[in-house]
Amino acid sequence: MHRQPLASFYNELAAGGAWAAVMLALILLPSFASPSLALPTHFPRVACIPLGLFLLLCLQSACLTIVNPMAMHVAMIYSAAATCLTYAGFRLRNLAGLTAAAAVAVTAGALVSVAIQVVQAYLPPNAFMFDGWIDLRASSRLFANLAQPNHLATYLVWGLAGVLYLLDRRVLGRRSGWLLIILMTAGMVVTASRIAPVQVVLIGAVFGMLRWQRPAVLAGFSSRARKLRACALPLALGLIYLATYWSLGWLDRTILHLNLGGSGFERLATGDVSARQHLWRYGWRMFLSSPYLGGGWGSFPYWQYQHIDRLGPVVAATSAHNVLLDLLAQTGLLGFGVFVVGMARWTVRAKLHALTGKRAFWLCMLGTTFAHALLEYPLHYAYFLLPCAFVLGALDTRPLRWPSVRSAHALCALLLPPMLAGLLVSTSDMRKLEHLFGAPDLPVAFAHYREAPAILLNPYGTFAAAAGISVNSDHPEARLQLQRDALAVLPTSQVMTNYAVALALLGRDDEAMQNVHRLRLFEPENFRANFSLLLWRSYEAGGKLTQFIGKLLALQPEMESSASNRGASGEKKGE
Incomplete structure (x- = not known):
């Protein structure tokens, strides 16, 4: 449910x-493990990345003055969890069947x-067990069991990498494997993700390189023929994507009539990418304003609000949409x-080892997620961040000398209970917030909510009341602070209207x-609709706002002029 x-x-x-x-099993493992299973070990060197970010937070x-403590606390929890999972990946890296099990899991999930x-x-929309999902009469982008179509596309790419690995290991037959590839490609197409075609070609290139490095597979072919066969896989996957797009x-148009028109190609050709550019410009200017420690984690939305007068139009967002x-x-x-330094050193260590099917699969998961992270923020979500942390640990080859093996194991054991408590607390918080956001009488519901507010996610309760x-x-004064x-949390139109x-x-x-x-x-x-809401809220507040309402009404001629200019511009584009 979403x-x-x-x-x-x-x-x-x-x-x-x-x-x-997984972490609980690793912590308890020494008490019942057989000697053949991995015993406690050091942290891998790549653990310095999430650990360093945790210390920086x-x-x-x-x-710093933190404007959104909730975002800071969640980031700390995620950084600590990622540190522990690099340890888990490093400890289990040589476990027999791990990669095959992961490939089967992501394939089945896809x-x-x-x-x-x-x-x-x-x-139909809001059907049983599908509460909160989109109405296809208003949107054609399907996102299934994830909250966003682009997230689903990246997960389906993971599944595609799993299929290629299972084909490489001959666990899947060729017919079954290519059928699964077509099904997953169809799922990607209807997400209309702009990055999905790039991700598909990327994993094809990685597995094609794997074939290039296996002379036994290509024995008897000339050098040119070997190169062509190595390039065949990314070309085949790209052609399958195009054929699936045209077929769907x-x-x-002829049979289904599900309003599935639209794809990543069409969005690239006709979509306006200026929204991303504006967000990137805000991110860069925010960095220039605080170059050493940054503006503070979670402060991007409020920084947007404070500087929009100077930097110009932008979409309200919680992130710059680029990692x-x-x-x-x-x-x-x-x-x-x-x-950057941690990932560069990890990459150098990874390049020292020959590409194998196992490493190709794990690298595809990391590479496609990083490509996605250059346009959005998937690493802000646990279902991308935590698996990637595990994979980074599994592919690392060098341990940290400090802390000791016993200390590393004890540190993970100490961190696990607070993380489990965080899961329980956040679940309770979410139940309260669901009731608050769905309440027919919000003022009464908020009064009850304040008697027992959410602990970790309380800013969302404040946001519901403010909006x-x-x-x-x-x-x-209290309402202004609210x-x-x-x-x-996020400067939406409802919040800004009430703030005015x-x-x-x-x-x-x-x-x-x-x-x-x-x-x-x-x-x-949307300013016309927001302006009408603002006028209505101002009249609703009583007679004290007569002067303010007069200033608002003085804006109407300017607003009508700008609206007519936009209409004329649209007509010219249509011509």
């Missing part, structure tokens, strides 16, 4: 629970996701250096009008 306010919560909860079970908490896509395409488009810019903006050169409860003259806290009214109730009309200008820059295409 529920408000966190559509990915139950996916991340499942991922966190599964990896916590602690430093930020001590030195098939389940494709099956759910089919069900999702034909079920034809079927949808490198995110690190620069929110953790500065220190965090960026920890990540959904009208502002009036009762306790204006809106300000919600802006740190709260400022006006305190007689701060200039600040309120500045907020209206910022609202216009965040959502210029």
Whole structure:
């Protein structure tokens, strides 16, 4: 289920629970393990990356004013969990059957996701067990059991890598393997992900390189023929993607009528990529404003709100949609250096070993996720971050000399109980937030919520109240603080509208009008609707806002002029 306010919560909860079970098994393993199983070991050197980021987040908490403590605390928990999972991967790296089991798991999971896509395409919206999923009459992008279509596309690419590994090991027959490849490619096409074709060719190139490095497989061929056979796999996968795209488009237009028109190719050709460019520009400017320690983890949304007057229109977002810019903006050169230097050293160590089927599969998982992270932020989600941390540990070859084997094992044992407690607390928090967001009478529900608020996810409760409860003259200072806290979570139009009214109730009309200008820059295409909501909320607040309402009404001629200009521009484009 995908529920408000966190559509990915139950996916991340499942991922966190599964990896916590892995860690629990490793901690208990020495008490009943046979000598053939891996015993406790050192941390791998790649553990320095999540551990270094964890220490940096602690430093930020001590030195900076953190506008969104919840995001900081969640990032600390995820960094600690990633550190433990690099240890788990390093310890289990030589376990027989590990890679085959992982390949079977991601392949089976990808098939389940494709099956759910089919069900999702034909079920009505908000059907039983599908509460909160999209209505296909409004959108054609299927996301199955993940919260976003792009996330599903990357997971299906993982499944594709699993199929190629199983084909390489001859676990799957060729006919079965290529049938699975076509099914997963079809699932990718209907997500309309722009990065999916690149990811498909990437894993084809990795497994093609694997064939190139096996002379026995290509024995009897000339050098040129060997090169062509090595290139055959990425070309074949690319052609399958194109053929599947055209076939599904034809079927949808003639038989299915599911409004599946649209793909990553069409979105690249006709979609506006300026939104990403604006986010990247904000990330870069945020880095320049705080180059050493960064602006603080989780501060990107509020930094957008504060600087939109100077930097221009942008989409409200929690991230710069690029892992490198995110690190620069929110953790500065220190965090960026920890990540880049650590990954560079890990890459050098990885290149010292010959490419095998096992390493090809794991590298495909990492490479496709990193490619996705250059355009979005999949590593903010447990179901991508934790497996990648495990894989980094599994592919590392050098241990840290400190801490000792016993200390490393004890540290993971000490970190596991707080992580399990975090899972339980966040589950309880989510139940409270679901009730709050779905309440028919939000003011009454929020009053009950405040008696026993969420612990870890409380800012989302504040956000619900700030966005959904009208502002009036009762306790204006408290209501203003409520809106300000919600802006740190995400400056949406509802929150900014109520914030402007709260400022006006305190007689701060200039600040309120500045907020209206910022609202216009965040959502210029929806400003007419937001302006109407703002007027309605201002009238609803009572007669104290007569002067402020007059200033708002003075904006109407300018708003009508800009709307007509946009319409004329659209007509010219149509011509």
